[in-house]
Amino acid sequence: MGEPVAAPGRSRSRRRGPLTYVFRLLVITYLVLLVAWPVSLVAKETFANGLESLRTTLSDPSVTFALKLTVIIAVQAVVINTVFGVGMSLLLVRYRFPGRRLLSALIDLPLSVSPVVVGLALVLVYGGRGGWFGPTLEDHGFQVIFATPGMVMATAFVSLPLVIRELVPVLEEVGTDQEQAAKSLGANAVQTFRRITLPAIKWALVYGVVLSLARSLGEFGAVKIVSGNFEGQTQTATLSVEQKYQDFQQATAYATSFLLASVSVACIVVVSLLRPRTEEKR
Numbered sequence: 001m002g003e004p005v006a007a008p009g010r011s012r013s014r015r016r017g018p019l020t021y022v023f024r025l026l027v028i029t030y031l032v033l034l035v036a037w038p039v040s041l042v043a044k045e046t047f048a049n050g051l052e053s054l055r056t057t058l059s060d061p062s063v064t065f066a067l068k069l070t071v072i073i074a075v076q077a078v079v080i081n082t083v084f085g086v087g088m089s090l091l092l093v094r095y096r097f098p099g100r101r102l103l104s105a106l107i108d109l110p111l112s113v114s115p116v117v118v119g120l121a122l123v124l125v126y127g128g129r130g131g132w133f134g135p136t137l138e139d140h141g142f143q144v145i146f147a148t149p150g151m152v153m154a155t156a157f158v159s160l161p162l163v164i165r166e167l168v169p170v171l172e173e174v175g176t177d178q179e180q181a182a183k184s185l186g187a188n189a190v191q192t193f194r195r196i197t198l199p200a201i202k203w204a205l206v207y208g209v210v211l212s213l214a215r216s217l218g219e220f221g222a223v224k225i226v227s228g229n230f231e232g233q234t235q236t237a238t239l240s241v242e243q244k245y246q247d248f249q250q251a252t253a254y255a256t257s258f259l260l261a262s263v264s265v266a267c268i269v270v271v272s273l274l275r276p277r278t279e280e281k282r
Contacts, residue, residue, distance in 0.1 A: 039261055045250070046258040057255035062231050066240040067259065073148065073223075073236065074216035077155040081212050085163030086205065090197075092164075093171040110160045118157050119225025122150055146228040151236070154222035159215040166208030167201055174200045203275050210271045214264035 046053050057063050092104055110118070126144035127134045137144060144150040178200075182192045198205075220238040227234035231243070237260055245253040 042254055042257050042261065045254040053251040053255040057252045060252060062235070063240055063252060063256055065232055066235050066237045069235070070217060070237040073151050073155050074213055076152045077159060077216045078209055078212050080156045081159055081163050082205070082209055085167060085208060089164050089167035089171055093168055094176065107161050107164055110158050115158050115219065115221030116225060119154055119222040122154055122226050126150060145226050146230070146234060150226040151223050151234065154226045155216045155219045158219055158222055159212045162211040162215060163205070163208035166204045166211070170201050170204040207271055207275070210267045213267060217260055217264055
């Protein structure tokens with residue numbers, strides 16, 4: 001009689017068990033050293049004197065203005081990227097056309113180009129002095145650089161791929177069978193999208209929006225170039241952190257950083273908890 005053969009899945013898991021734990025330990029250590037520990041130190045410095053740092057920070061007019069401006073810019077950038085991201089994702093997945101791969105590659109450009117370069121490029125195009133369109137726009141009373149529109153453009157650019165890269169894999173997995181069935185039953189494009197496509201990509205869209213929001217709240221380099229960093233006018237929260245730290249107001253800088261990090265982390269945690277497990281397994 002032959003020896004019993006262990007189930008392939010079990011033997012494979014036993015052989016890879018120790019290695020799996022090693023990889024997990026390395027990943028956890030990496031995340032702790034790179035993310036958890038530094039962020040915890042910011043929180044520790046923020047609450048070193050109890051809630052006094054937060055009270056002082058929230059009572060500073062320049063900081064409150066910077067926080068409000070940051071939220072305004074982030075929301076506008078997220079709305080732009082949501083509308084553009086859904087349309088571009090449908091274009092890349094549902095249609096075949098010359099240059100499709102090139103377009104898909106260009107979408108990832110904001111992830112590889114330095115935000116400072118993005119800011120300088122916007123200044124060259126929309127700057128009031130020597131810009132391609134800047135002087136004409138300012139003659140008509142519309143200022144882009146050193147104003148909110150330029151900051152929104154810079155923020156939208158750096159967070160551009162996040163919604164698209166969440167939606168494209170889901171759209172490819174869902175396929176077009178249900179959409180074609182809806183069209184054959186007389187549904188128009190809007191009805192098909194609202195009743196078939198949108199429910200299928202709902203959680204991917206939500207997660208992409210949250211990632212885009214978190215990225216927009218933390219943008220620094222591109223916004224600093226196009227804003228001019230004028231306190232009380234075009235200074236965002238991240239720029240305020242830099243200035244307060246350089247002015248030896250470390251407590252305010254830590255508290256502002258903690259507020260920004262808390263909002264981003266809270267959004268991601270809430271979405272992760274609300275996201276159905278069936279969506280996580282895809």
